[in-house]
Amino acid sequence: MITLHGFAASNYYNIVKHTLLFKELSFQENLVYGSSDELMKVSPVGKVPAITTPDGFNLSESSVICDFLEETYPEKPLYPKNAAERATVRQIMKISELYFELPSRRLIPYVFSGTDAPESVKDEVRQVLSRGIIALNRLCQFSPWIAGDEFTMADIYVYYVNTIVSAFASTQLNWDVLAEIPGMKEWNAAVKESNTAKQVEEGRLANMPEFMQHVTAQIKAANAG
Ligand SMILES: N[C@@H](CCC(=O)N[C@@H](CS)C(=O)NCC(=O)O)C(=O)O
Structure with a gap:
């Protein structure tokens, strides 16, 4: 059986968990x-x-784990057969990671410590997010899935990236980033409705209290040191 650590x-973590559940692979956490x-x-x-792995x-x-799972367990595929379409799926994933996820993550320490990020940091984050918005507006199809008519790895990936954008960038910047991409919110709601996303969300909610204790202990240790 596969073990998922985290x-x-x-x-x-939830990107990989969703992928394992989608592919109906047995795994332990x-x-x-x-x-x-x-x-x-x-x-x-x-x-x-x-x-x-077993x-x-x-x-x-x-x-990388998601690619490995796809290659090792090709049943219930999450990437298109056509090479160009497959590359577009990966392009959407990469752009969402670099221009949505990573800049939004820069704001996490401020949210956790209950402080406002400096304007210089906010400006940098806004600029990177703006490039992501332009790129994702060009690439996302929402017809009905993010890369076209097939549900792909990009649907899973961007859905979980968006949780970070909404929780950290939108709150710190007072900017509804996802609203800048027509169709994104409706698509997000459709993915959220799936039983797999609901199961993943149950796990997230169950872990949150312990995770917050862990974060608080880390902040205390950092301040003491
Ligand atoms: N590029 C990595 C990023 C993983 C990552 O940043 N994980 C965070 C949790 S969401 C983590 O382990 N943070 C703990 C640390 O930095 O020590 C991936 O795609 O898996």
């Missing part, structure tokens, strides 16, 4: 937080998520 409050010794054994940078192969990086 914690369900992580959107990256091993609750572990970032940078722990246990995680370092399976993830070279000590980040969540990582997986261990034959003992360890792998980290959410999009």
Whole structure:
């Protein structure tokens, strides 16, 4: 059986969990937080998520894990057969990671510490998000799925990226980023309606109290040091 290492409050973890559930693969969850010794054994940078396969192969990086799962378990495919269409799916995923996820993440420490981000940081984040908005407006089809008529890995990936945009960028910048992409909110609501997304969300909510305790302890330790 596959082991999924990490914690369900992580959107990256949930990308892989959603993929495993979609493909109906049997897996067990091993609750572990970032940078722990246990995680370092399976993830070279000590980040969540990582997986261990039944034959003992360890792998980290959410999009790489998803590619591996697709290649190893091609049943219930999440990438189109056509190479150009497959590349477009990956392009949407990459752009959402670089221009939506990563800038939004820069604001997480301010949200967790209850402070307002400096204007210079907000400006930088706004600029990167603006490029993401332009690119995703050009690439996303929402017909009905993000890359066309097939539900693909990009639907899973962007859905969980958007949770970070909404929770951190939109709140800190007072900017409804997703509303800048016509069709995005309706598509988001459609993915949220799926039983798989609901199951993943249950896991996230169950983990949140413990995760917040973990974050609070980390902030205290950092302030003490
Ligand atoms: N590029 C990585 C990012 C993973 C990541 O940032 N994970 C966060 C949790 S959402 C983490 O492990 N943070 C703990 C740490 O940085 O020590 C991926 O796609 O898997």
